[in-house]
Amino acid sequence: MPRAADKSVNIRDVARAAGVGVGTVSRVLNDGPHVSAAMRERVLSAIRQLGFRPNAQARRILRRHQGMVCFLLSNRDFLHSFHARILQGVETRASALKQHVTFSALHYSPRTASNQIQLPPILHERGWVDGVILAGTTYPNLLRRIQSIHIPLVAFGNNVVGLNGRFRVDEVCFDDAQSEFEATRYVIEQGHRRVAFVGDTSYDWIDRRYRGYSEAMKSCQLRPIAVCGSHKSAFREFGEWAAARIEACQRRPTAIVAANDEIAYGLWRSLRRQGLRVPDDVSLVGFDDREEALLMDPPLTTVAVHKEQIGQELMNLLLEKLRRPEARFNKQVLPTELVVRGTVKRLAAS
């Protein structure tokens, strides 16, 4: 697909028009030193006159880097809002740093041999991107595969799974356990004693949240009540299933810590159908601060995760890594924030 328009004006044309050498034009283009004001003006005027736009491609080949990074989303059916906002953060930061972002998706199995993983062409070929940002579920085999082509990478740490300290990775993350610990402590401080946790702990990150909850309960001499298990279904259905379990309790919990907002939503809906009101009959906290949280009525008290910030820091970290490839591994833990809205009722001290 050759485009006729592209045949147009190159640096040589500009040099000829300005009556100088191509080297001089190049120096003007790159704000290089050693160029007189008069010369610069002469060249600039020729550039304007010819409507010259330098060919980034040819520059990159000499500079040996691309000014472009790849945002790779793995094993997600679609770019749902949590990751879309991380991507948005990446783009914002990239744009400020005069970098470009390419978006690519990948589906792979954790059991595929590392060297059998078919990377998207943008990673497989050289000369596209300087580095890659991994989002979506990241297993060790993918990390190994990308390391095998010697392309710098950083990952959204909360979705890195099954590493077991076998090797390390540069990452930006937030602390699932600590955040859930604090959320649970808040609920307890509001006077609740029977506090249940609802979540599918077969997900690593939910398991971490469960442990944070568990710690908080124990630190207050309270017995954890786990409504866990592993379901194939969507989180919302999981919440609905769990609601039935909650109601069946001989002594019903007065509060529920849901592993994420989708589960909280399912719980809320199911409980309401059974005539249980939130927060009058049972209190509820979520995690992630997704759209659901504000759609609920009253709006959900939940742990806010700053998705755009995660994206920005991923971009920062990657650029840092590109600058100093031999630097030590870096793990950046971003704060979360419990946003108190309307779903936790203060219980009178009994």
Next chain:
Amino acid sequence: MPRAADKSVNIRDVARAAGVGVGTVSRVLNDGPHVSAAMRERVLSAIRQLGFRPNAQARRILRRHQGMVCFLLSNRDFLHSFHARILQGVETRASALKQHVTFSALHYSPRTASNQIQLPPILHERGWVDGVILAGTTYPNLLRRIQSIHIPLVAFGNNVVGLNGRFRVDEVCFDDAQSEFEATRYVIEQGHRRVAFVGDTSYDWIDRRYRGYSEAMKSCQLRPIAVCGSHKSAFREFGEWAAARIEACQRRPTAIVAANDEIAYGLWRSLRRQGLRVPDDVSLVGFDDREEALLMDPPLTTVAVHKEQIGQELMNLLLEKLRRPEARFNKQVLPTELVVRGTVKRLAAS
């Protein structure tokens, strides 16, 4: 940021190792004709041995096209799910066509002079992308700006605003008016006579939906009831505001056609707070089929827009345009689909 690893093996090294000329290596790389099986095997083996990965950059400079397109999102605060899914569709199709997608965001005013719009560098410099897909709100000045740099473009048509036939653009879209016409007809067929429309018609696309609704009403000799107006607030608040207006009616409508799901959500919530149940007391249809639709209880009957398909067709259309730049303008209208869920009650014929 030069990376030592990049210094590594180039096509000349491979040629030397295989004892052939670089031309031959290149021909093998490109599946060119005129290369014997034995030769091919010899070269391939050298490539494997050296771990050679061709430099896409150097290839592109000769081929005069990039194999990459830009998804440009304009005037959106963040990549919310509607556009995220369009982007996902673009990526899916691009990947199948061996193309790459770069994501960029832009904020600009419709009143900025066309040549004053500061395009992102990825468009401003030559040699990054072959074409651009416009999403988010697209005004004539942006279209003109992009045309001025002679880069092929296609747009998500429903968000193109203020063109007034002054000039044309290749677009993929769906028919707002027709879709809303059909949704309204459906409501009428369920026995409703007093059907209101709720939407901020200062948005072009909502105005088109209003006209579709209006047509449908008139075609059945019914009087349109418009709860419109222009609000700065978010759609959900608009819906909540409109709910009060609906209740204040001397003869309350039995059904509401909401201009989109967010407005429908606001309506639903507000109505419920006032003790009006959906659909028992009032029926409701939305538009877009966003997340809200399934979060409502009962789930919302709404007009489904196939976002991934829009993305795929945008990519198809752009590639078509790259192949035949002189082709006539193309407008591709995609079907929508009324998904009947639980918010429209069938009224007994009276």
Next chain:
DNA sequence: CTGAAAGCGCTTACAG
């Protein structure tokens, strides 16, 4: 079928 050479559009020492 294959090699040597010219060239893509740029940058960067190297002389002057």
Next chain:
DNA sequence: CTGAAAGCGCTTACAG
């Protein structure tokens, strides 16, 4: 400060 030349890693006619 500036020009002419060499070179980045590849592809593509052109001879053989």
